[in-house]
Amino acid sequence: MDRNNQTRATEFLLLGLSGQPEQEEVLFGLFLWMYLVTVTGNILVILAISCDSHLHTPMYFFLANLSCVDICLSSVTIPKMLVNHMLGSKSISYVGCMTQIYFFIAFGNVDGFLLSVMAYDHYVAICCPLHYTMSMRPKLCVLLVAMSWVITHLHALLHTILMVQLTFCSNNAVHHFFCDPEAILKLSCSDTFINDLMIFTVSGLIFLTPFTCIIVSYAYIFSTVLKSSSVRRIRKALSTCGSHLTVVSLFYGAVLGVYMRPSSSYSVQDTVATVIFTVVTPLLSPFIYSLRNHDMKGALRKLMLRF
Template sequence: MLFSHLFSNRKINPIVPGNQTQFTEFILLRFSEKPEQQGPLFGLFLGIYLVTVVGNLLIMLAIGSDSHLHTPMYFFLSNLSFVDLCVISTTVPNMLMSILTQNKTISYANCLVQMYFFMVFVGLDNFLLTAMAYDRFVAICHPLRYTAIMNPRLCGLLVLLSWIISFLNALLHSLMVTRLSFCKDHEIPHFFCDFDEVLKLSCSDTLINYIMLYIIAGLLGILPFIGILFSYIWICSSILKVPSTEGKYKAFSTCGSHISVVSLFYGTELGVYLSSSVTHRSWNSTVASAMYVVITPMLNPFIYTLRNKDIKNVLRKLISRITSSQ
């Protein structure tokens, strides 16, 4: 959650002298310790996970199976669906297994792996939403040059750069965590290994970690968001120049789904920041993180299918083929 960390007030932990115990695992506190609540929580998150998996797989299948959807906008959307699927798969299956086995511990190595991939996929979400905003900007502000500008080579390059930057960013932060020492407190007040929560548990000097976090958050978090804002400023300016009301509505409708997803992504990100700024160990903070990590990937397929006639038509054809073959 790179964007929310930038504005948080962070405490720098001093180096604790003396002997340190051998550290091997963290304890994930999850949502509740009450036994009677574990069953409903398991059912709730299992249902959300299955809906998310099915919804995002259907979008990828629909886009891949219909040649009419082989356009830059749907190319980015299929990548976004894949990344959303990866985001929720990085956190929820481990939590479900933890509830089933009644084991809250996660090994140090597994925690680092989970933290690494979570940062990779959240970073990809951010970059893909920015690429989709640029795609809408070119389509509306430069429609005659759209095909020439948004060519397959540029689209592939944008996605490739997003993967490379996200991998390198997550790798840098993860390697810097490996140099830290962890002493007494191993409890993470979350259902997954959040980077910021792991840093708080260190008894080493985390100054360099936070400096790098703030610098990279500004470059990879704030700048893409500013790019999205400027894209939509130009888009709105161009749409207002359209003489007919029908033309304006048609132009706005092509951006509606993306605006909804961007609002959901950054809105839940802001919710995580606001809840964590009040108290770092509150139940509200964990719920806000769940909205960001779990609910957002689930809602994205619904937002695009409910507002997109092309995808709805392709999905109807797919469902009719499946039912007719049976």
């Protein structure tokens, strides 16, 4: 088809997760409930950590940042879907879609970097306990978090700039509930070679760096724990790492399920994995860290008593 005869897209249509009106009603109620619980749960974690001086440690500093990012990640995608449903619309403007792509990439990658920083914190606490205070100095903790934010936002900016260089023509229907970069890229009627190359190289590096850090950290942790003859120390180590490993498994399991497969095989299963990555993990994270952590439960109890 002659590209000159095509109309340049000024908006995209988010088709959602289901084409059935009755199913859309159920999904609206479910996503609204999940979003409210996600925001409430993560805000409570942030407040509990901020108000309890006993939790002013590197581990809880990273957890508070993770909760903040989880709120942001959920807020990038779910509110627009809920608003569209209430207005009876499926459209999102071109600018709105590009903005959603930017923040989705940024917050999604910050999540991974923070999980790797937390894994390093666990490694130092378990494998080098005598040097923990010196190794995890406040300035270093702030630097690690700041670097995570800067790197991931520069990464998001790169992909967004490359995305806006593309031409999107008459086909503007997105088979998703938000502007997923993979789905949007397929709609372009211009050459996407550079975009694909950057996804394969830069995005691969951004993904593999924190993932490798987590794997290496836990390899040393498990090696140290297995060498220990103290049952109490083993239980403490497993208790410390259990919540983090659960969140890591949910997060990276979903990411691997979607973005580490050929784009031609993108399917309903990938959509489900994306929902787990963007909605379910931020929802469950505060509960996973709170229910299995005695200090967090105590801090939350104190916070509730204040109200």
